[in-house]
Amino acid sequence: MEQSVQELIDFRWFTVCYSAIQIIGILIIALLIAWLTNHCGGFAWAAHPQLQFNWHPLLMVVGMIYMYANDFILSINPSRRIKMEQSVQELIDFRWFTVCYSAIQIIGILIIALLIAWLTNHCGGFAWAAHPQLQFNWHPLLMVVGMIYMYANGMLVYRVFRTERKRKLKIVHAVAQLFTFFLFVIGLKAVFDAHEASKTPNLYSLHSWFGIWVAGFLSFLFPGIKHAFRSKYLPIHTLFGLIIFSLSCITALMGLLEKAVLKLSKDNLYEQLGSEAVLINVTGIFILIFGMLAIFITAQPGYKRKPLPEDELLLTDAIHE
Incomplete structure (x- = not known):
């Protein structure tokens, strides 16, 4: 062999x-x-x-x-x-899988809680078009919830439920991707509307450029697009998924840094490591740890789902579509 x-x-x-x-x-x-x-x-x-x-x-x-x-x-x-x-x-000892997966869920929820605390206590909270500056605050929250937390859980469906039928897992995976895409679109609208209202240029920073790459890769994996192609080239689909998730984590970290520099550097508040600066840095570290754990579980060969007899029927159906 x-x-x-x-x-x-x-x-x-x-x-x-x-x-x-x-x-x-x-x-x-x-x-x-x-x-x-x-x-x-x-x-x-x-x-x-x-x-x-x-x-x-x-x-x-x-x-x-x-x-x-x-x-x-x-x-x-x-x-x-x-x-x-x-x-x-x-x-492979599957006890480590349980430990890592539990850590992912705890850290993911903690990241969301830290973001809400930061955006509420230091950035004025949330609103929509009537208050463009507060509308912008939806952008980091929805992007992290969608492109990092939900996307990671979508990737891990095939690792967590290794003994379930693949047809069920495909539905769960597709729903997670749809929800991720929904949050992604709303997050983009929030930032573009806020920039337009404040006359701030769009797509000038490295953070936004990385976001464009994420959007491009995400369109390739969006459920319903090129289904036969993705079924035939499953390894490419998996690779693109890891690339999207990695870029999402990197983009989020750059976005946090960009926001910290623009908001806190005026009075050297970032250099003084005030409470807001510490909150931003800790959130970034947790995003990094979250991403590393999710990629480890997804890429670890021993954690992959073992094929069931019905999988051959699904593959045959996909080829004939």
């Missing part, structure tokens, strides 16, 4: 992806150097502390992203990966 799997691997895609990684990696480093040199004064050391700081983003990106990614790629051996997955699957 290992030989047959290995024969099916198309290394042309590996070559294309690896080349793209190298080109994009070098481009990122070049853009960083250009930005830090032309707009931030260049590089120096202890004699010029402001310029010394410029080494930080460059070295972190080169070391923790570019070099780390290359080291990880070189460590992957396709011929050994199958054996490794089998051994890992045998050693």
